[in-house]
Amino acid sequence: MRTVLVVLFDGVQSLDVTGPLEVFQGGELHVPGSYRIRTASPDGAAVRTSSGLTVVPDQALTASATPHTLLVPGGQGTRNPAPGVVAWLREHGPRAERLVSVCTGAILLAAAGLLDGRRATTHWAYCDRLARDHPSVEVDPDPIYVRDGHVATSAGVTAGIDLALALVEEDLGREVALGTARHLVVFLRRPGNQAQFSAQLAAQTARREPLREVQLGAPPTPLRQWGRITENPGGDLGVESLAARACLSPRHFARAFQAETGMTPGRYVDRVRLEHARRLLEDTSDGVEEISRACGYGTPEAMRRAFAKALGTAPAEYRRRFRPASVPTR
The missing domain is CATH 3.40.50.880 (Class I glutamine amidotransferase (GATase) domain)
Known part of the structure; x- marks a missing residue:
């Protein structure tokens, strides 16, 4: 005992x-x-x-x-x-x-x-x-x-x-x-190396509206699609694309984004994509290849490298350890 x-x-x-x-x-x-x-x-x-x-x-x-x-x-x-x-x-x-x-x-x-x-x-x-x-x-x-x-x-x-x-x-x-x-109605899913903050909490909210719309989102209009990074992690989230949505030059956008959120655009996008991939591995039976595309990694190998760098494990192993037994497998 x-x-x-x-x-x-x-x-x-x-x-x-x-x-x-x-x-x-x-x-x-x-x-x-x-x-x-x-x-x-x-x-x-x-x-x-x-x-x-x-x-x-x-x-x-x-x-x-x-x-x-x-x-x-x-x-x-x-x-x-x-x-x-x-x-x-x-x-x-x-x-x-x-x-x-x-x-x-x-x-x-x-x-x-x-x-x-x-x-x-x-x-x-x-x-x-x-x-x-x-x-x-x-x-x-x-x-x-x-x-x-x-x-x-x-x-x-x-x-x-x-x-x-x-x-x-x-x-x-x-x-x-x-x-x-x-x-206890909790999930056995959070590994120790998971961040204390999600990407959205870790980064400060931008003050200027164009940056805030890119970061946190704004309703779409006939002339504007969703600009929210978290709404479209599999999309084109390069600095040039994000800067265009904010109507800023890439250099000005990157500098302003980091100054107002405390995080570079690339770092923010990486964290959002990793969090989204982890949720899909935990909550769905989607395959690793499908998840890698949905999260913007493009290939399973690119997602594997991201997981190895951030979490020290492969996507398949992460799923084995942290997906609840109630989620069906294919």
């Missing part, structure tokens, strides 16, 4: 606690005896979460043995942690077989020296702080979770569920993880 111990403190984010716990509890329901789930606060007293909920722990940290999986959630309380939390983590963290953080829980792990020399992530809004305060940590702001040896760190809130599902799959197999995901 694997003991999962969740560290509680005042100001903890309630979903950082309950999301992963529901996943591990789902694994326990599918395979009784797989997990023993415990919660602990510094002194064993109830804690108040950042949303105002009161949570009563099972025990005090001082009475807690080193668990198999030590999970540290995030929340406002990580800014000024209760006395003893960091010291307890510094003592017990290195002995845990698996060390996990959700959201800004990574800040507590870093303060305890448990992320030194490791690659890690946290909520996008706190990545700069984590990197600044702990230069020995290699902070990657993009993925929803990062695995580095026995240490796993994740981005905010729902990313903790994704990471917990990955751990259950590792412990108990894919079918158990899928059953847990279905029970």
Whole structure:
């Protein structure tokens, strides 16, 4: 049996606690005896979460043995942690077989020296702080979770569920993880290297209307077709074509697009096409060749290169791992 111990403190984010716990509890329901789930606060007293909920722990940290999986959630309380939390983590963290953080829980792990020399992530809004305060940590702001040896760190809130599902799959197999995901009405589909933001969220919205129409769209007229990149990922989305839709020169368009969105047109198009291809692989039974054309790659080989570069896997393998069992195959 694997003991999962969740560290509680005042100001903890309630979903950082309950999301992963529901996943591990789902694994326990599918395979009784797989997990023993415990919660602990510094002194064993109830804690108040950042949303105002009161949570009563099972025990005090001082009475807690080193668990198999030590999970540290995030929340406002990580800014000024209760006395003893960091010291307890510094003592017990290195002995845990698996060390996990959700959201800004990574800040507590870093303060305890448990992320030194490791690659890690946290909520996008706190990545700069984590990197600044702990230069020995290699902070990657993009993925929803990062695995580095026995240490796993994740981005905010729902990313903790994704990471917990990955751990259950590792412990108990894919079918158990899928059953847990279905029970929670979530999909076992987001790999750790998926970006915290979609292309549309990662890029700022352009201020000028012509650029915004190309980026986000505007209704078609008899003289204008859809200009939205996301509406037509398989179309001609070269700088010259996009610039013509915005009635700008290619050079002016490229410079203005990057200045206003924080991303080059090519980078934005690449991310939109990759996201669209992933959705089609997950949600349809369309063939790889058909998907590559629909997403603007042209050939399966071009799509394979894009997947290998961005995700470290091939489209067929991605589909095998992340398409729900309910999607039929041809």
